[in-house]
Amino acid sequence: MNDKFGIKTMLETEEGILLLARAVNPKVPSMMIDAITLLSALCILPQPVDMHEQVLVALTQRAEMDEVERFKPILDGLKSDTSVALKELHAQxxxxxxxxxxxxxxxxxxxxxxxxxxxxxxxxEMDDFNEVFQILHNTVKDSKAEQHLLSILQHLLLVRNDYEAR
Missing domain, CATH: 1.20.5 (Single alpha-helices involved in coiled-coils or other helix-helix interfaces)
Incomplete structure (x- = not known):
């Protein structure tokens, strides 16, 4: 097997790492393990610069395509593999x-x-308005949800100053 040629070709294409990140699919465990292994190896490559950043970007793009959290497929794969492994071990x-x-x-x-x-x-600790807001703000800070929270708060400001409307 010529791994060098495949990795070199993948790194030369613009969407090579993204294609590998899309192979992280818990429904196909053997492919997922190989994809994670390759992504992990890419993260420690000294060149090109910031490979770990490129891998994270690819995982993020893949998650956005599927509308899931970035590491959810990896966690799902770990959960299913762990439960299968535990069942097999109990049977011994x-x-x-x-x-x-x-x-x-x-x-x-x-x-x-x-x-x-x-x-x-x-x-x-959810009794104090300021603490709740800070927790909520810190949770969505620097994420896609930050703009949505801001929009919600802006719309709340538009609620009429009418006792019955509130």
Whole structure:
């Protein structure tokens, strides 16, 4: 297999990295693994300059095409691969492995409970208007949603000063 020729050709085309980013599809796990492996390798290449930036731009463009978050396909692939792998491991007849799996699942449940508690604490702090606005603003800052939030706030300013309308 001539990997150098393929990578060189891909880097010479304008949409080469984007095509590779579009191959990150959790529905086709083997292709996704190969695409992620190549994208990871591109990120550490010394030349051309800022390859990691180009990979991030390609992942962002791909996400915008599919209207999803940038790393959602990667996370979906990890989730499905992890659940399949855990099922396969549980099916094996190895007592020591089962002990480790039970420990893993116990820690996963503890982590999940801790994460839920953190979100509960955040909800408690939602009583102050300024804090809520700051959290909301920081969440959408420098994203596509920032302009939408601004538009919503501008429209709220147009609500009539009428008790019944509010």
């Amino acid at each position: 007849d190895n007592e020591e492995l089962l002990v480790h799996l039970l420990l893993f699942e116990e820690y996963a449940e503890e982590d999940s409970a801790e994460l839920k508690n953190r979100f509960e604490e955040i909800r408690i």
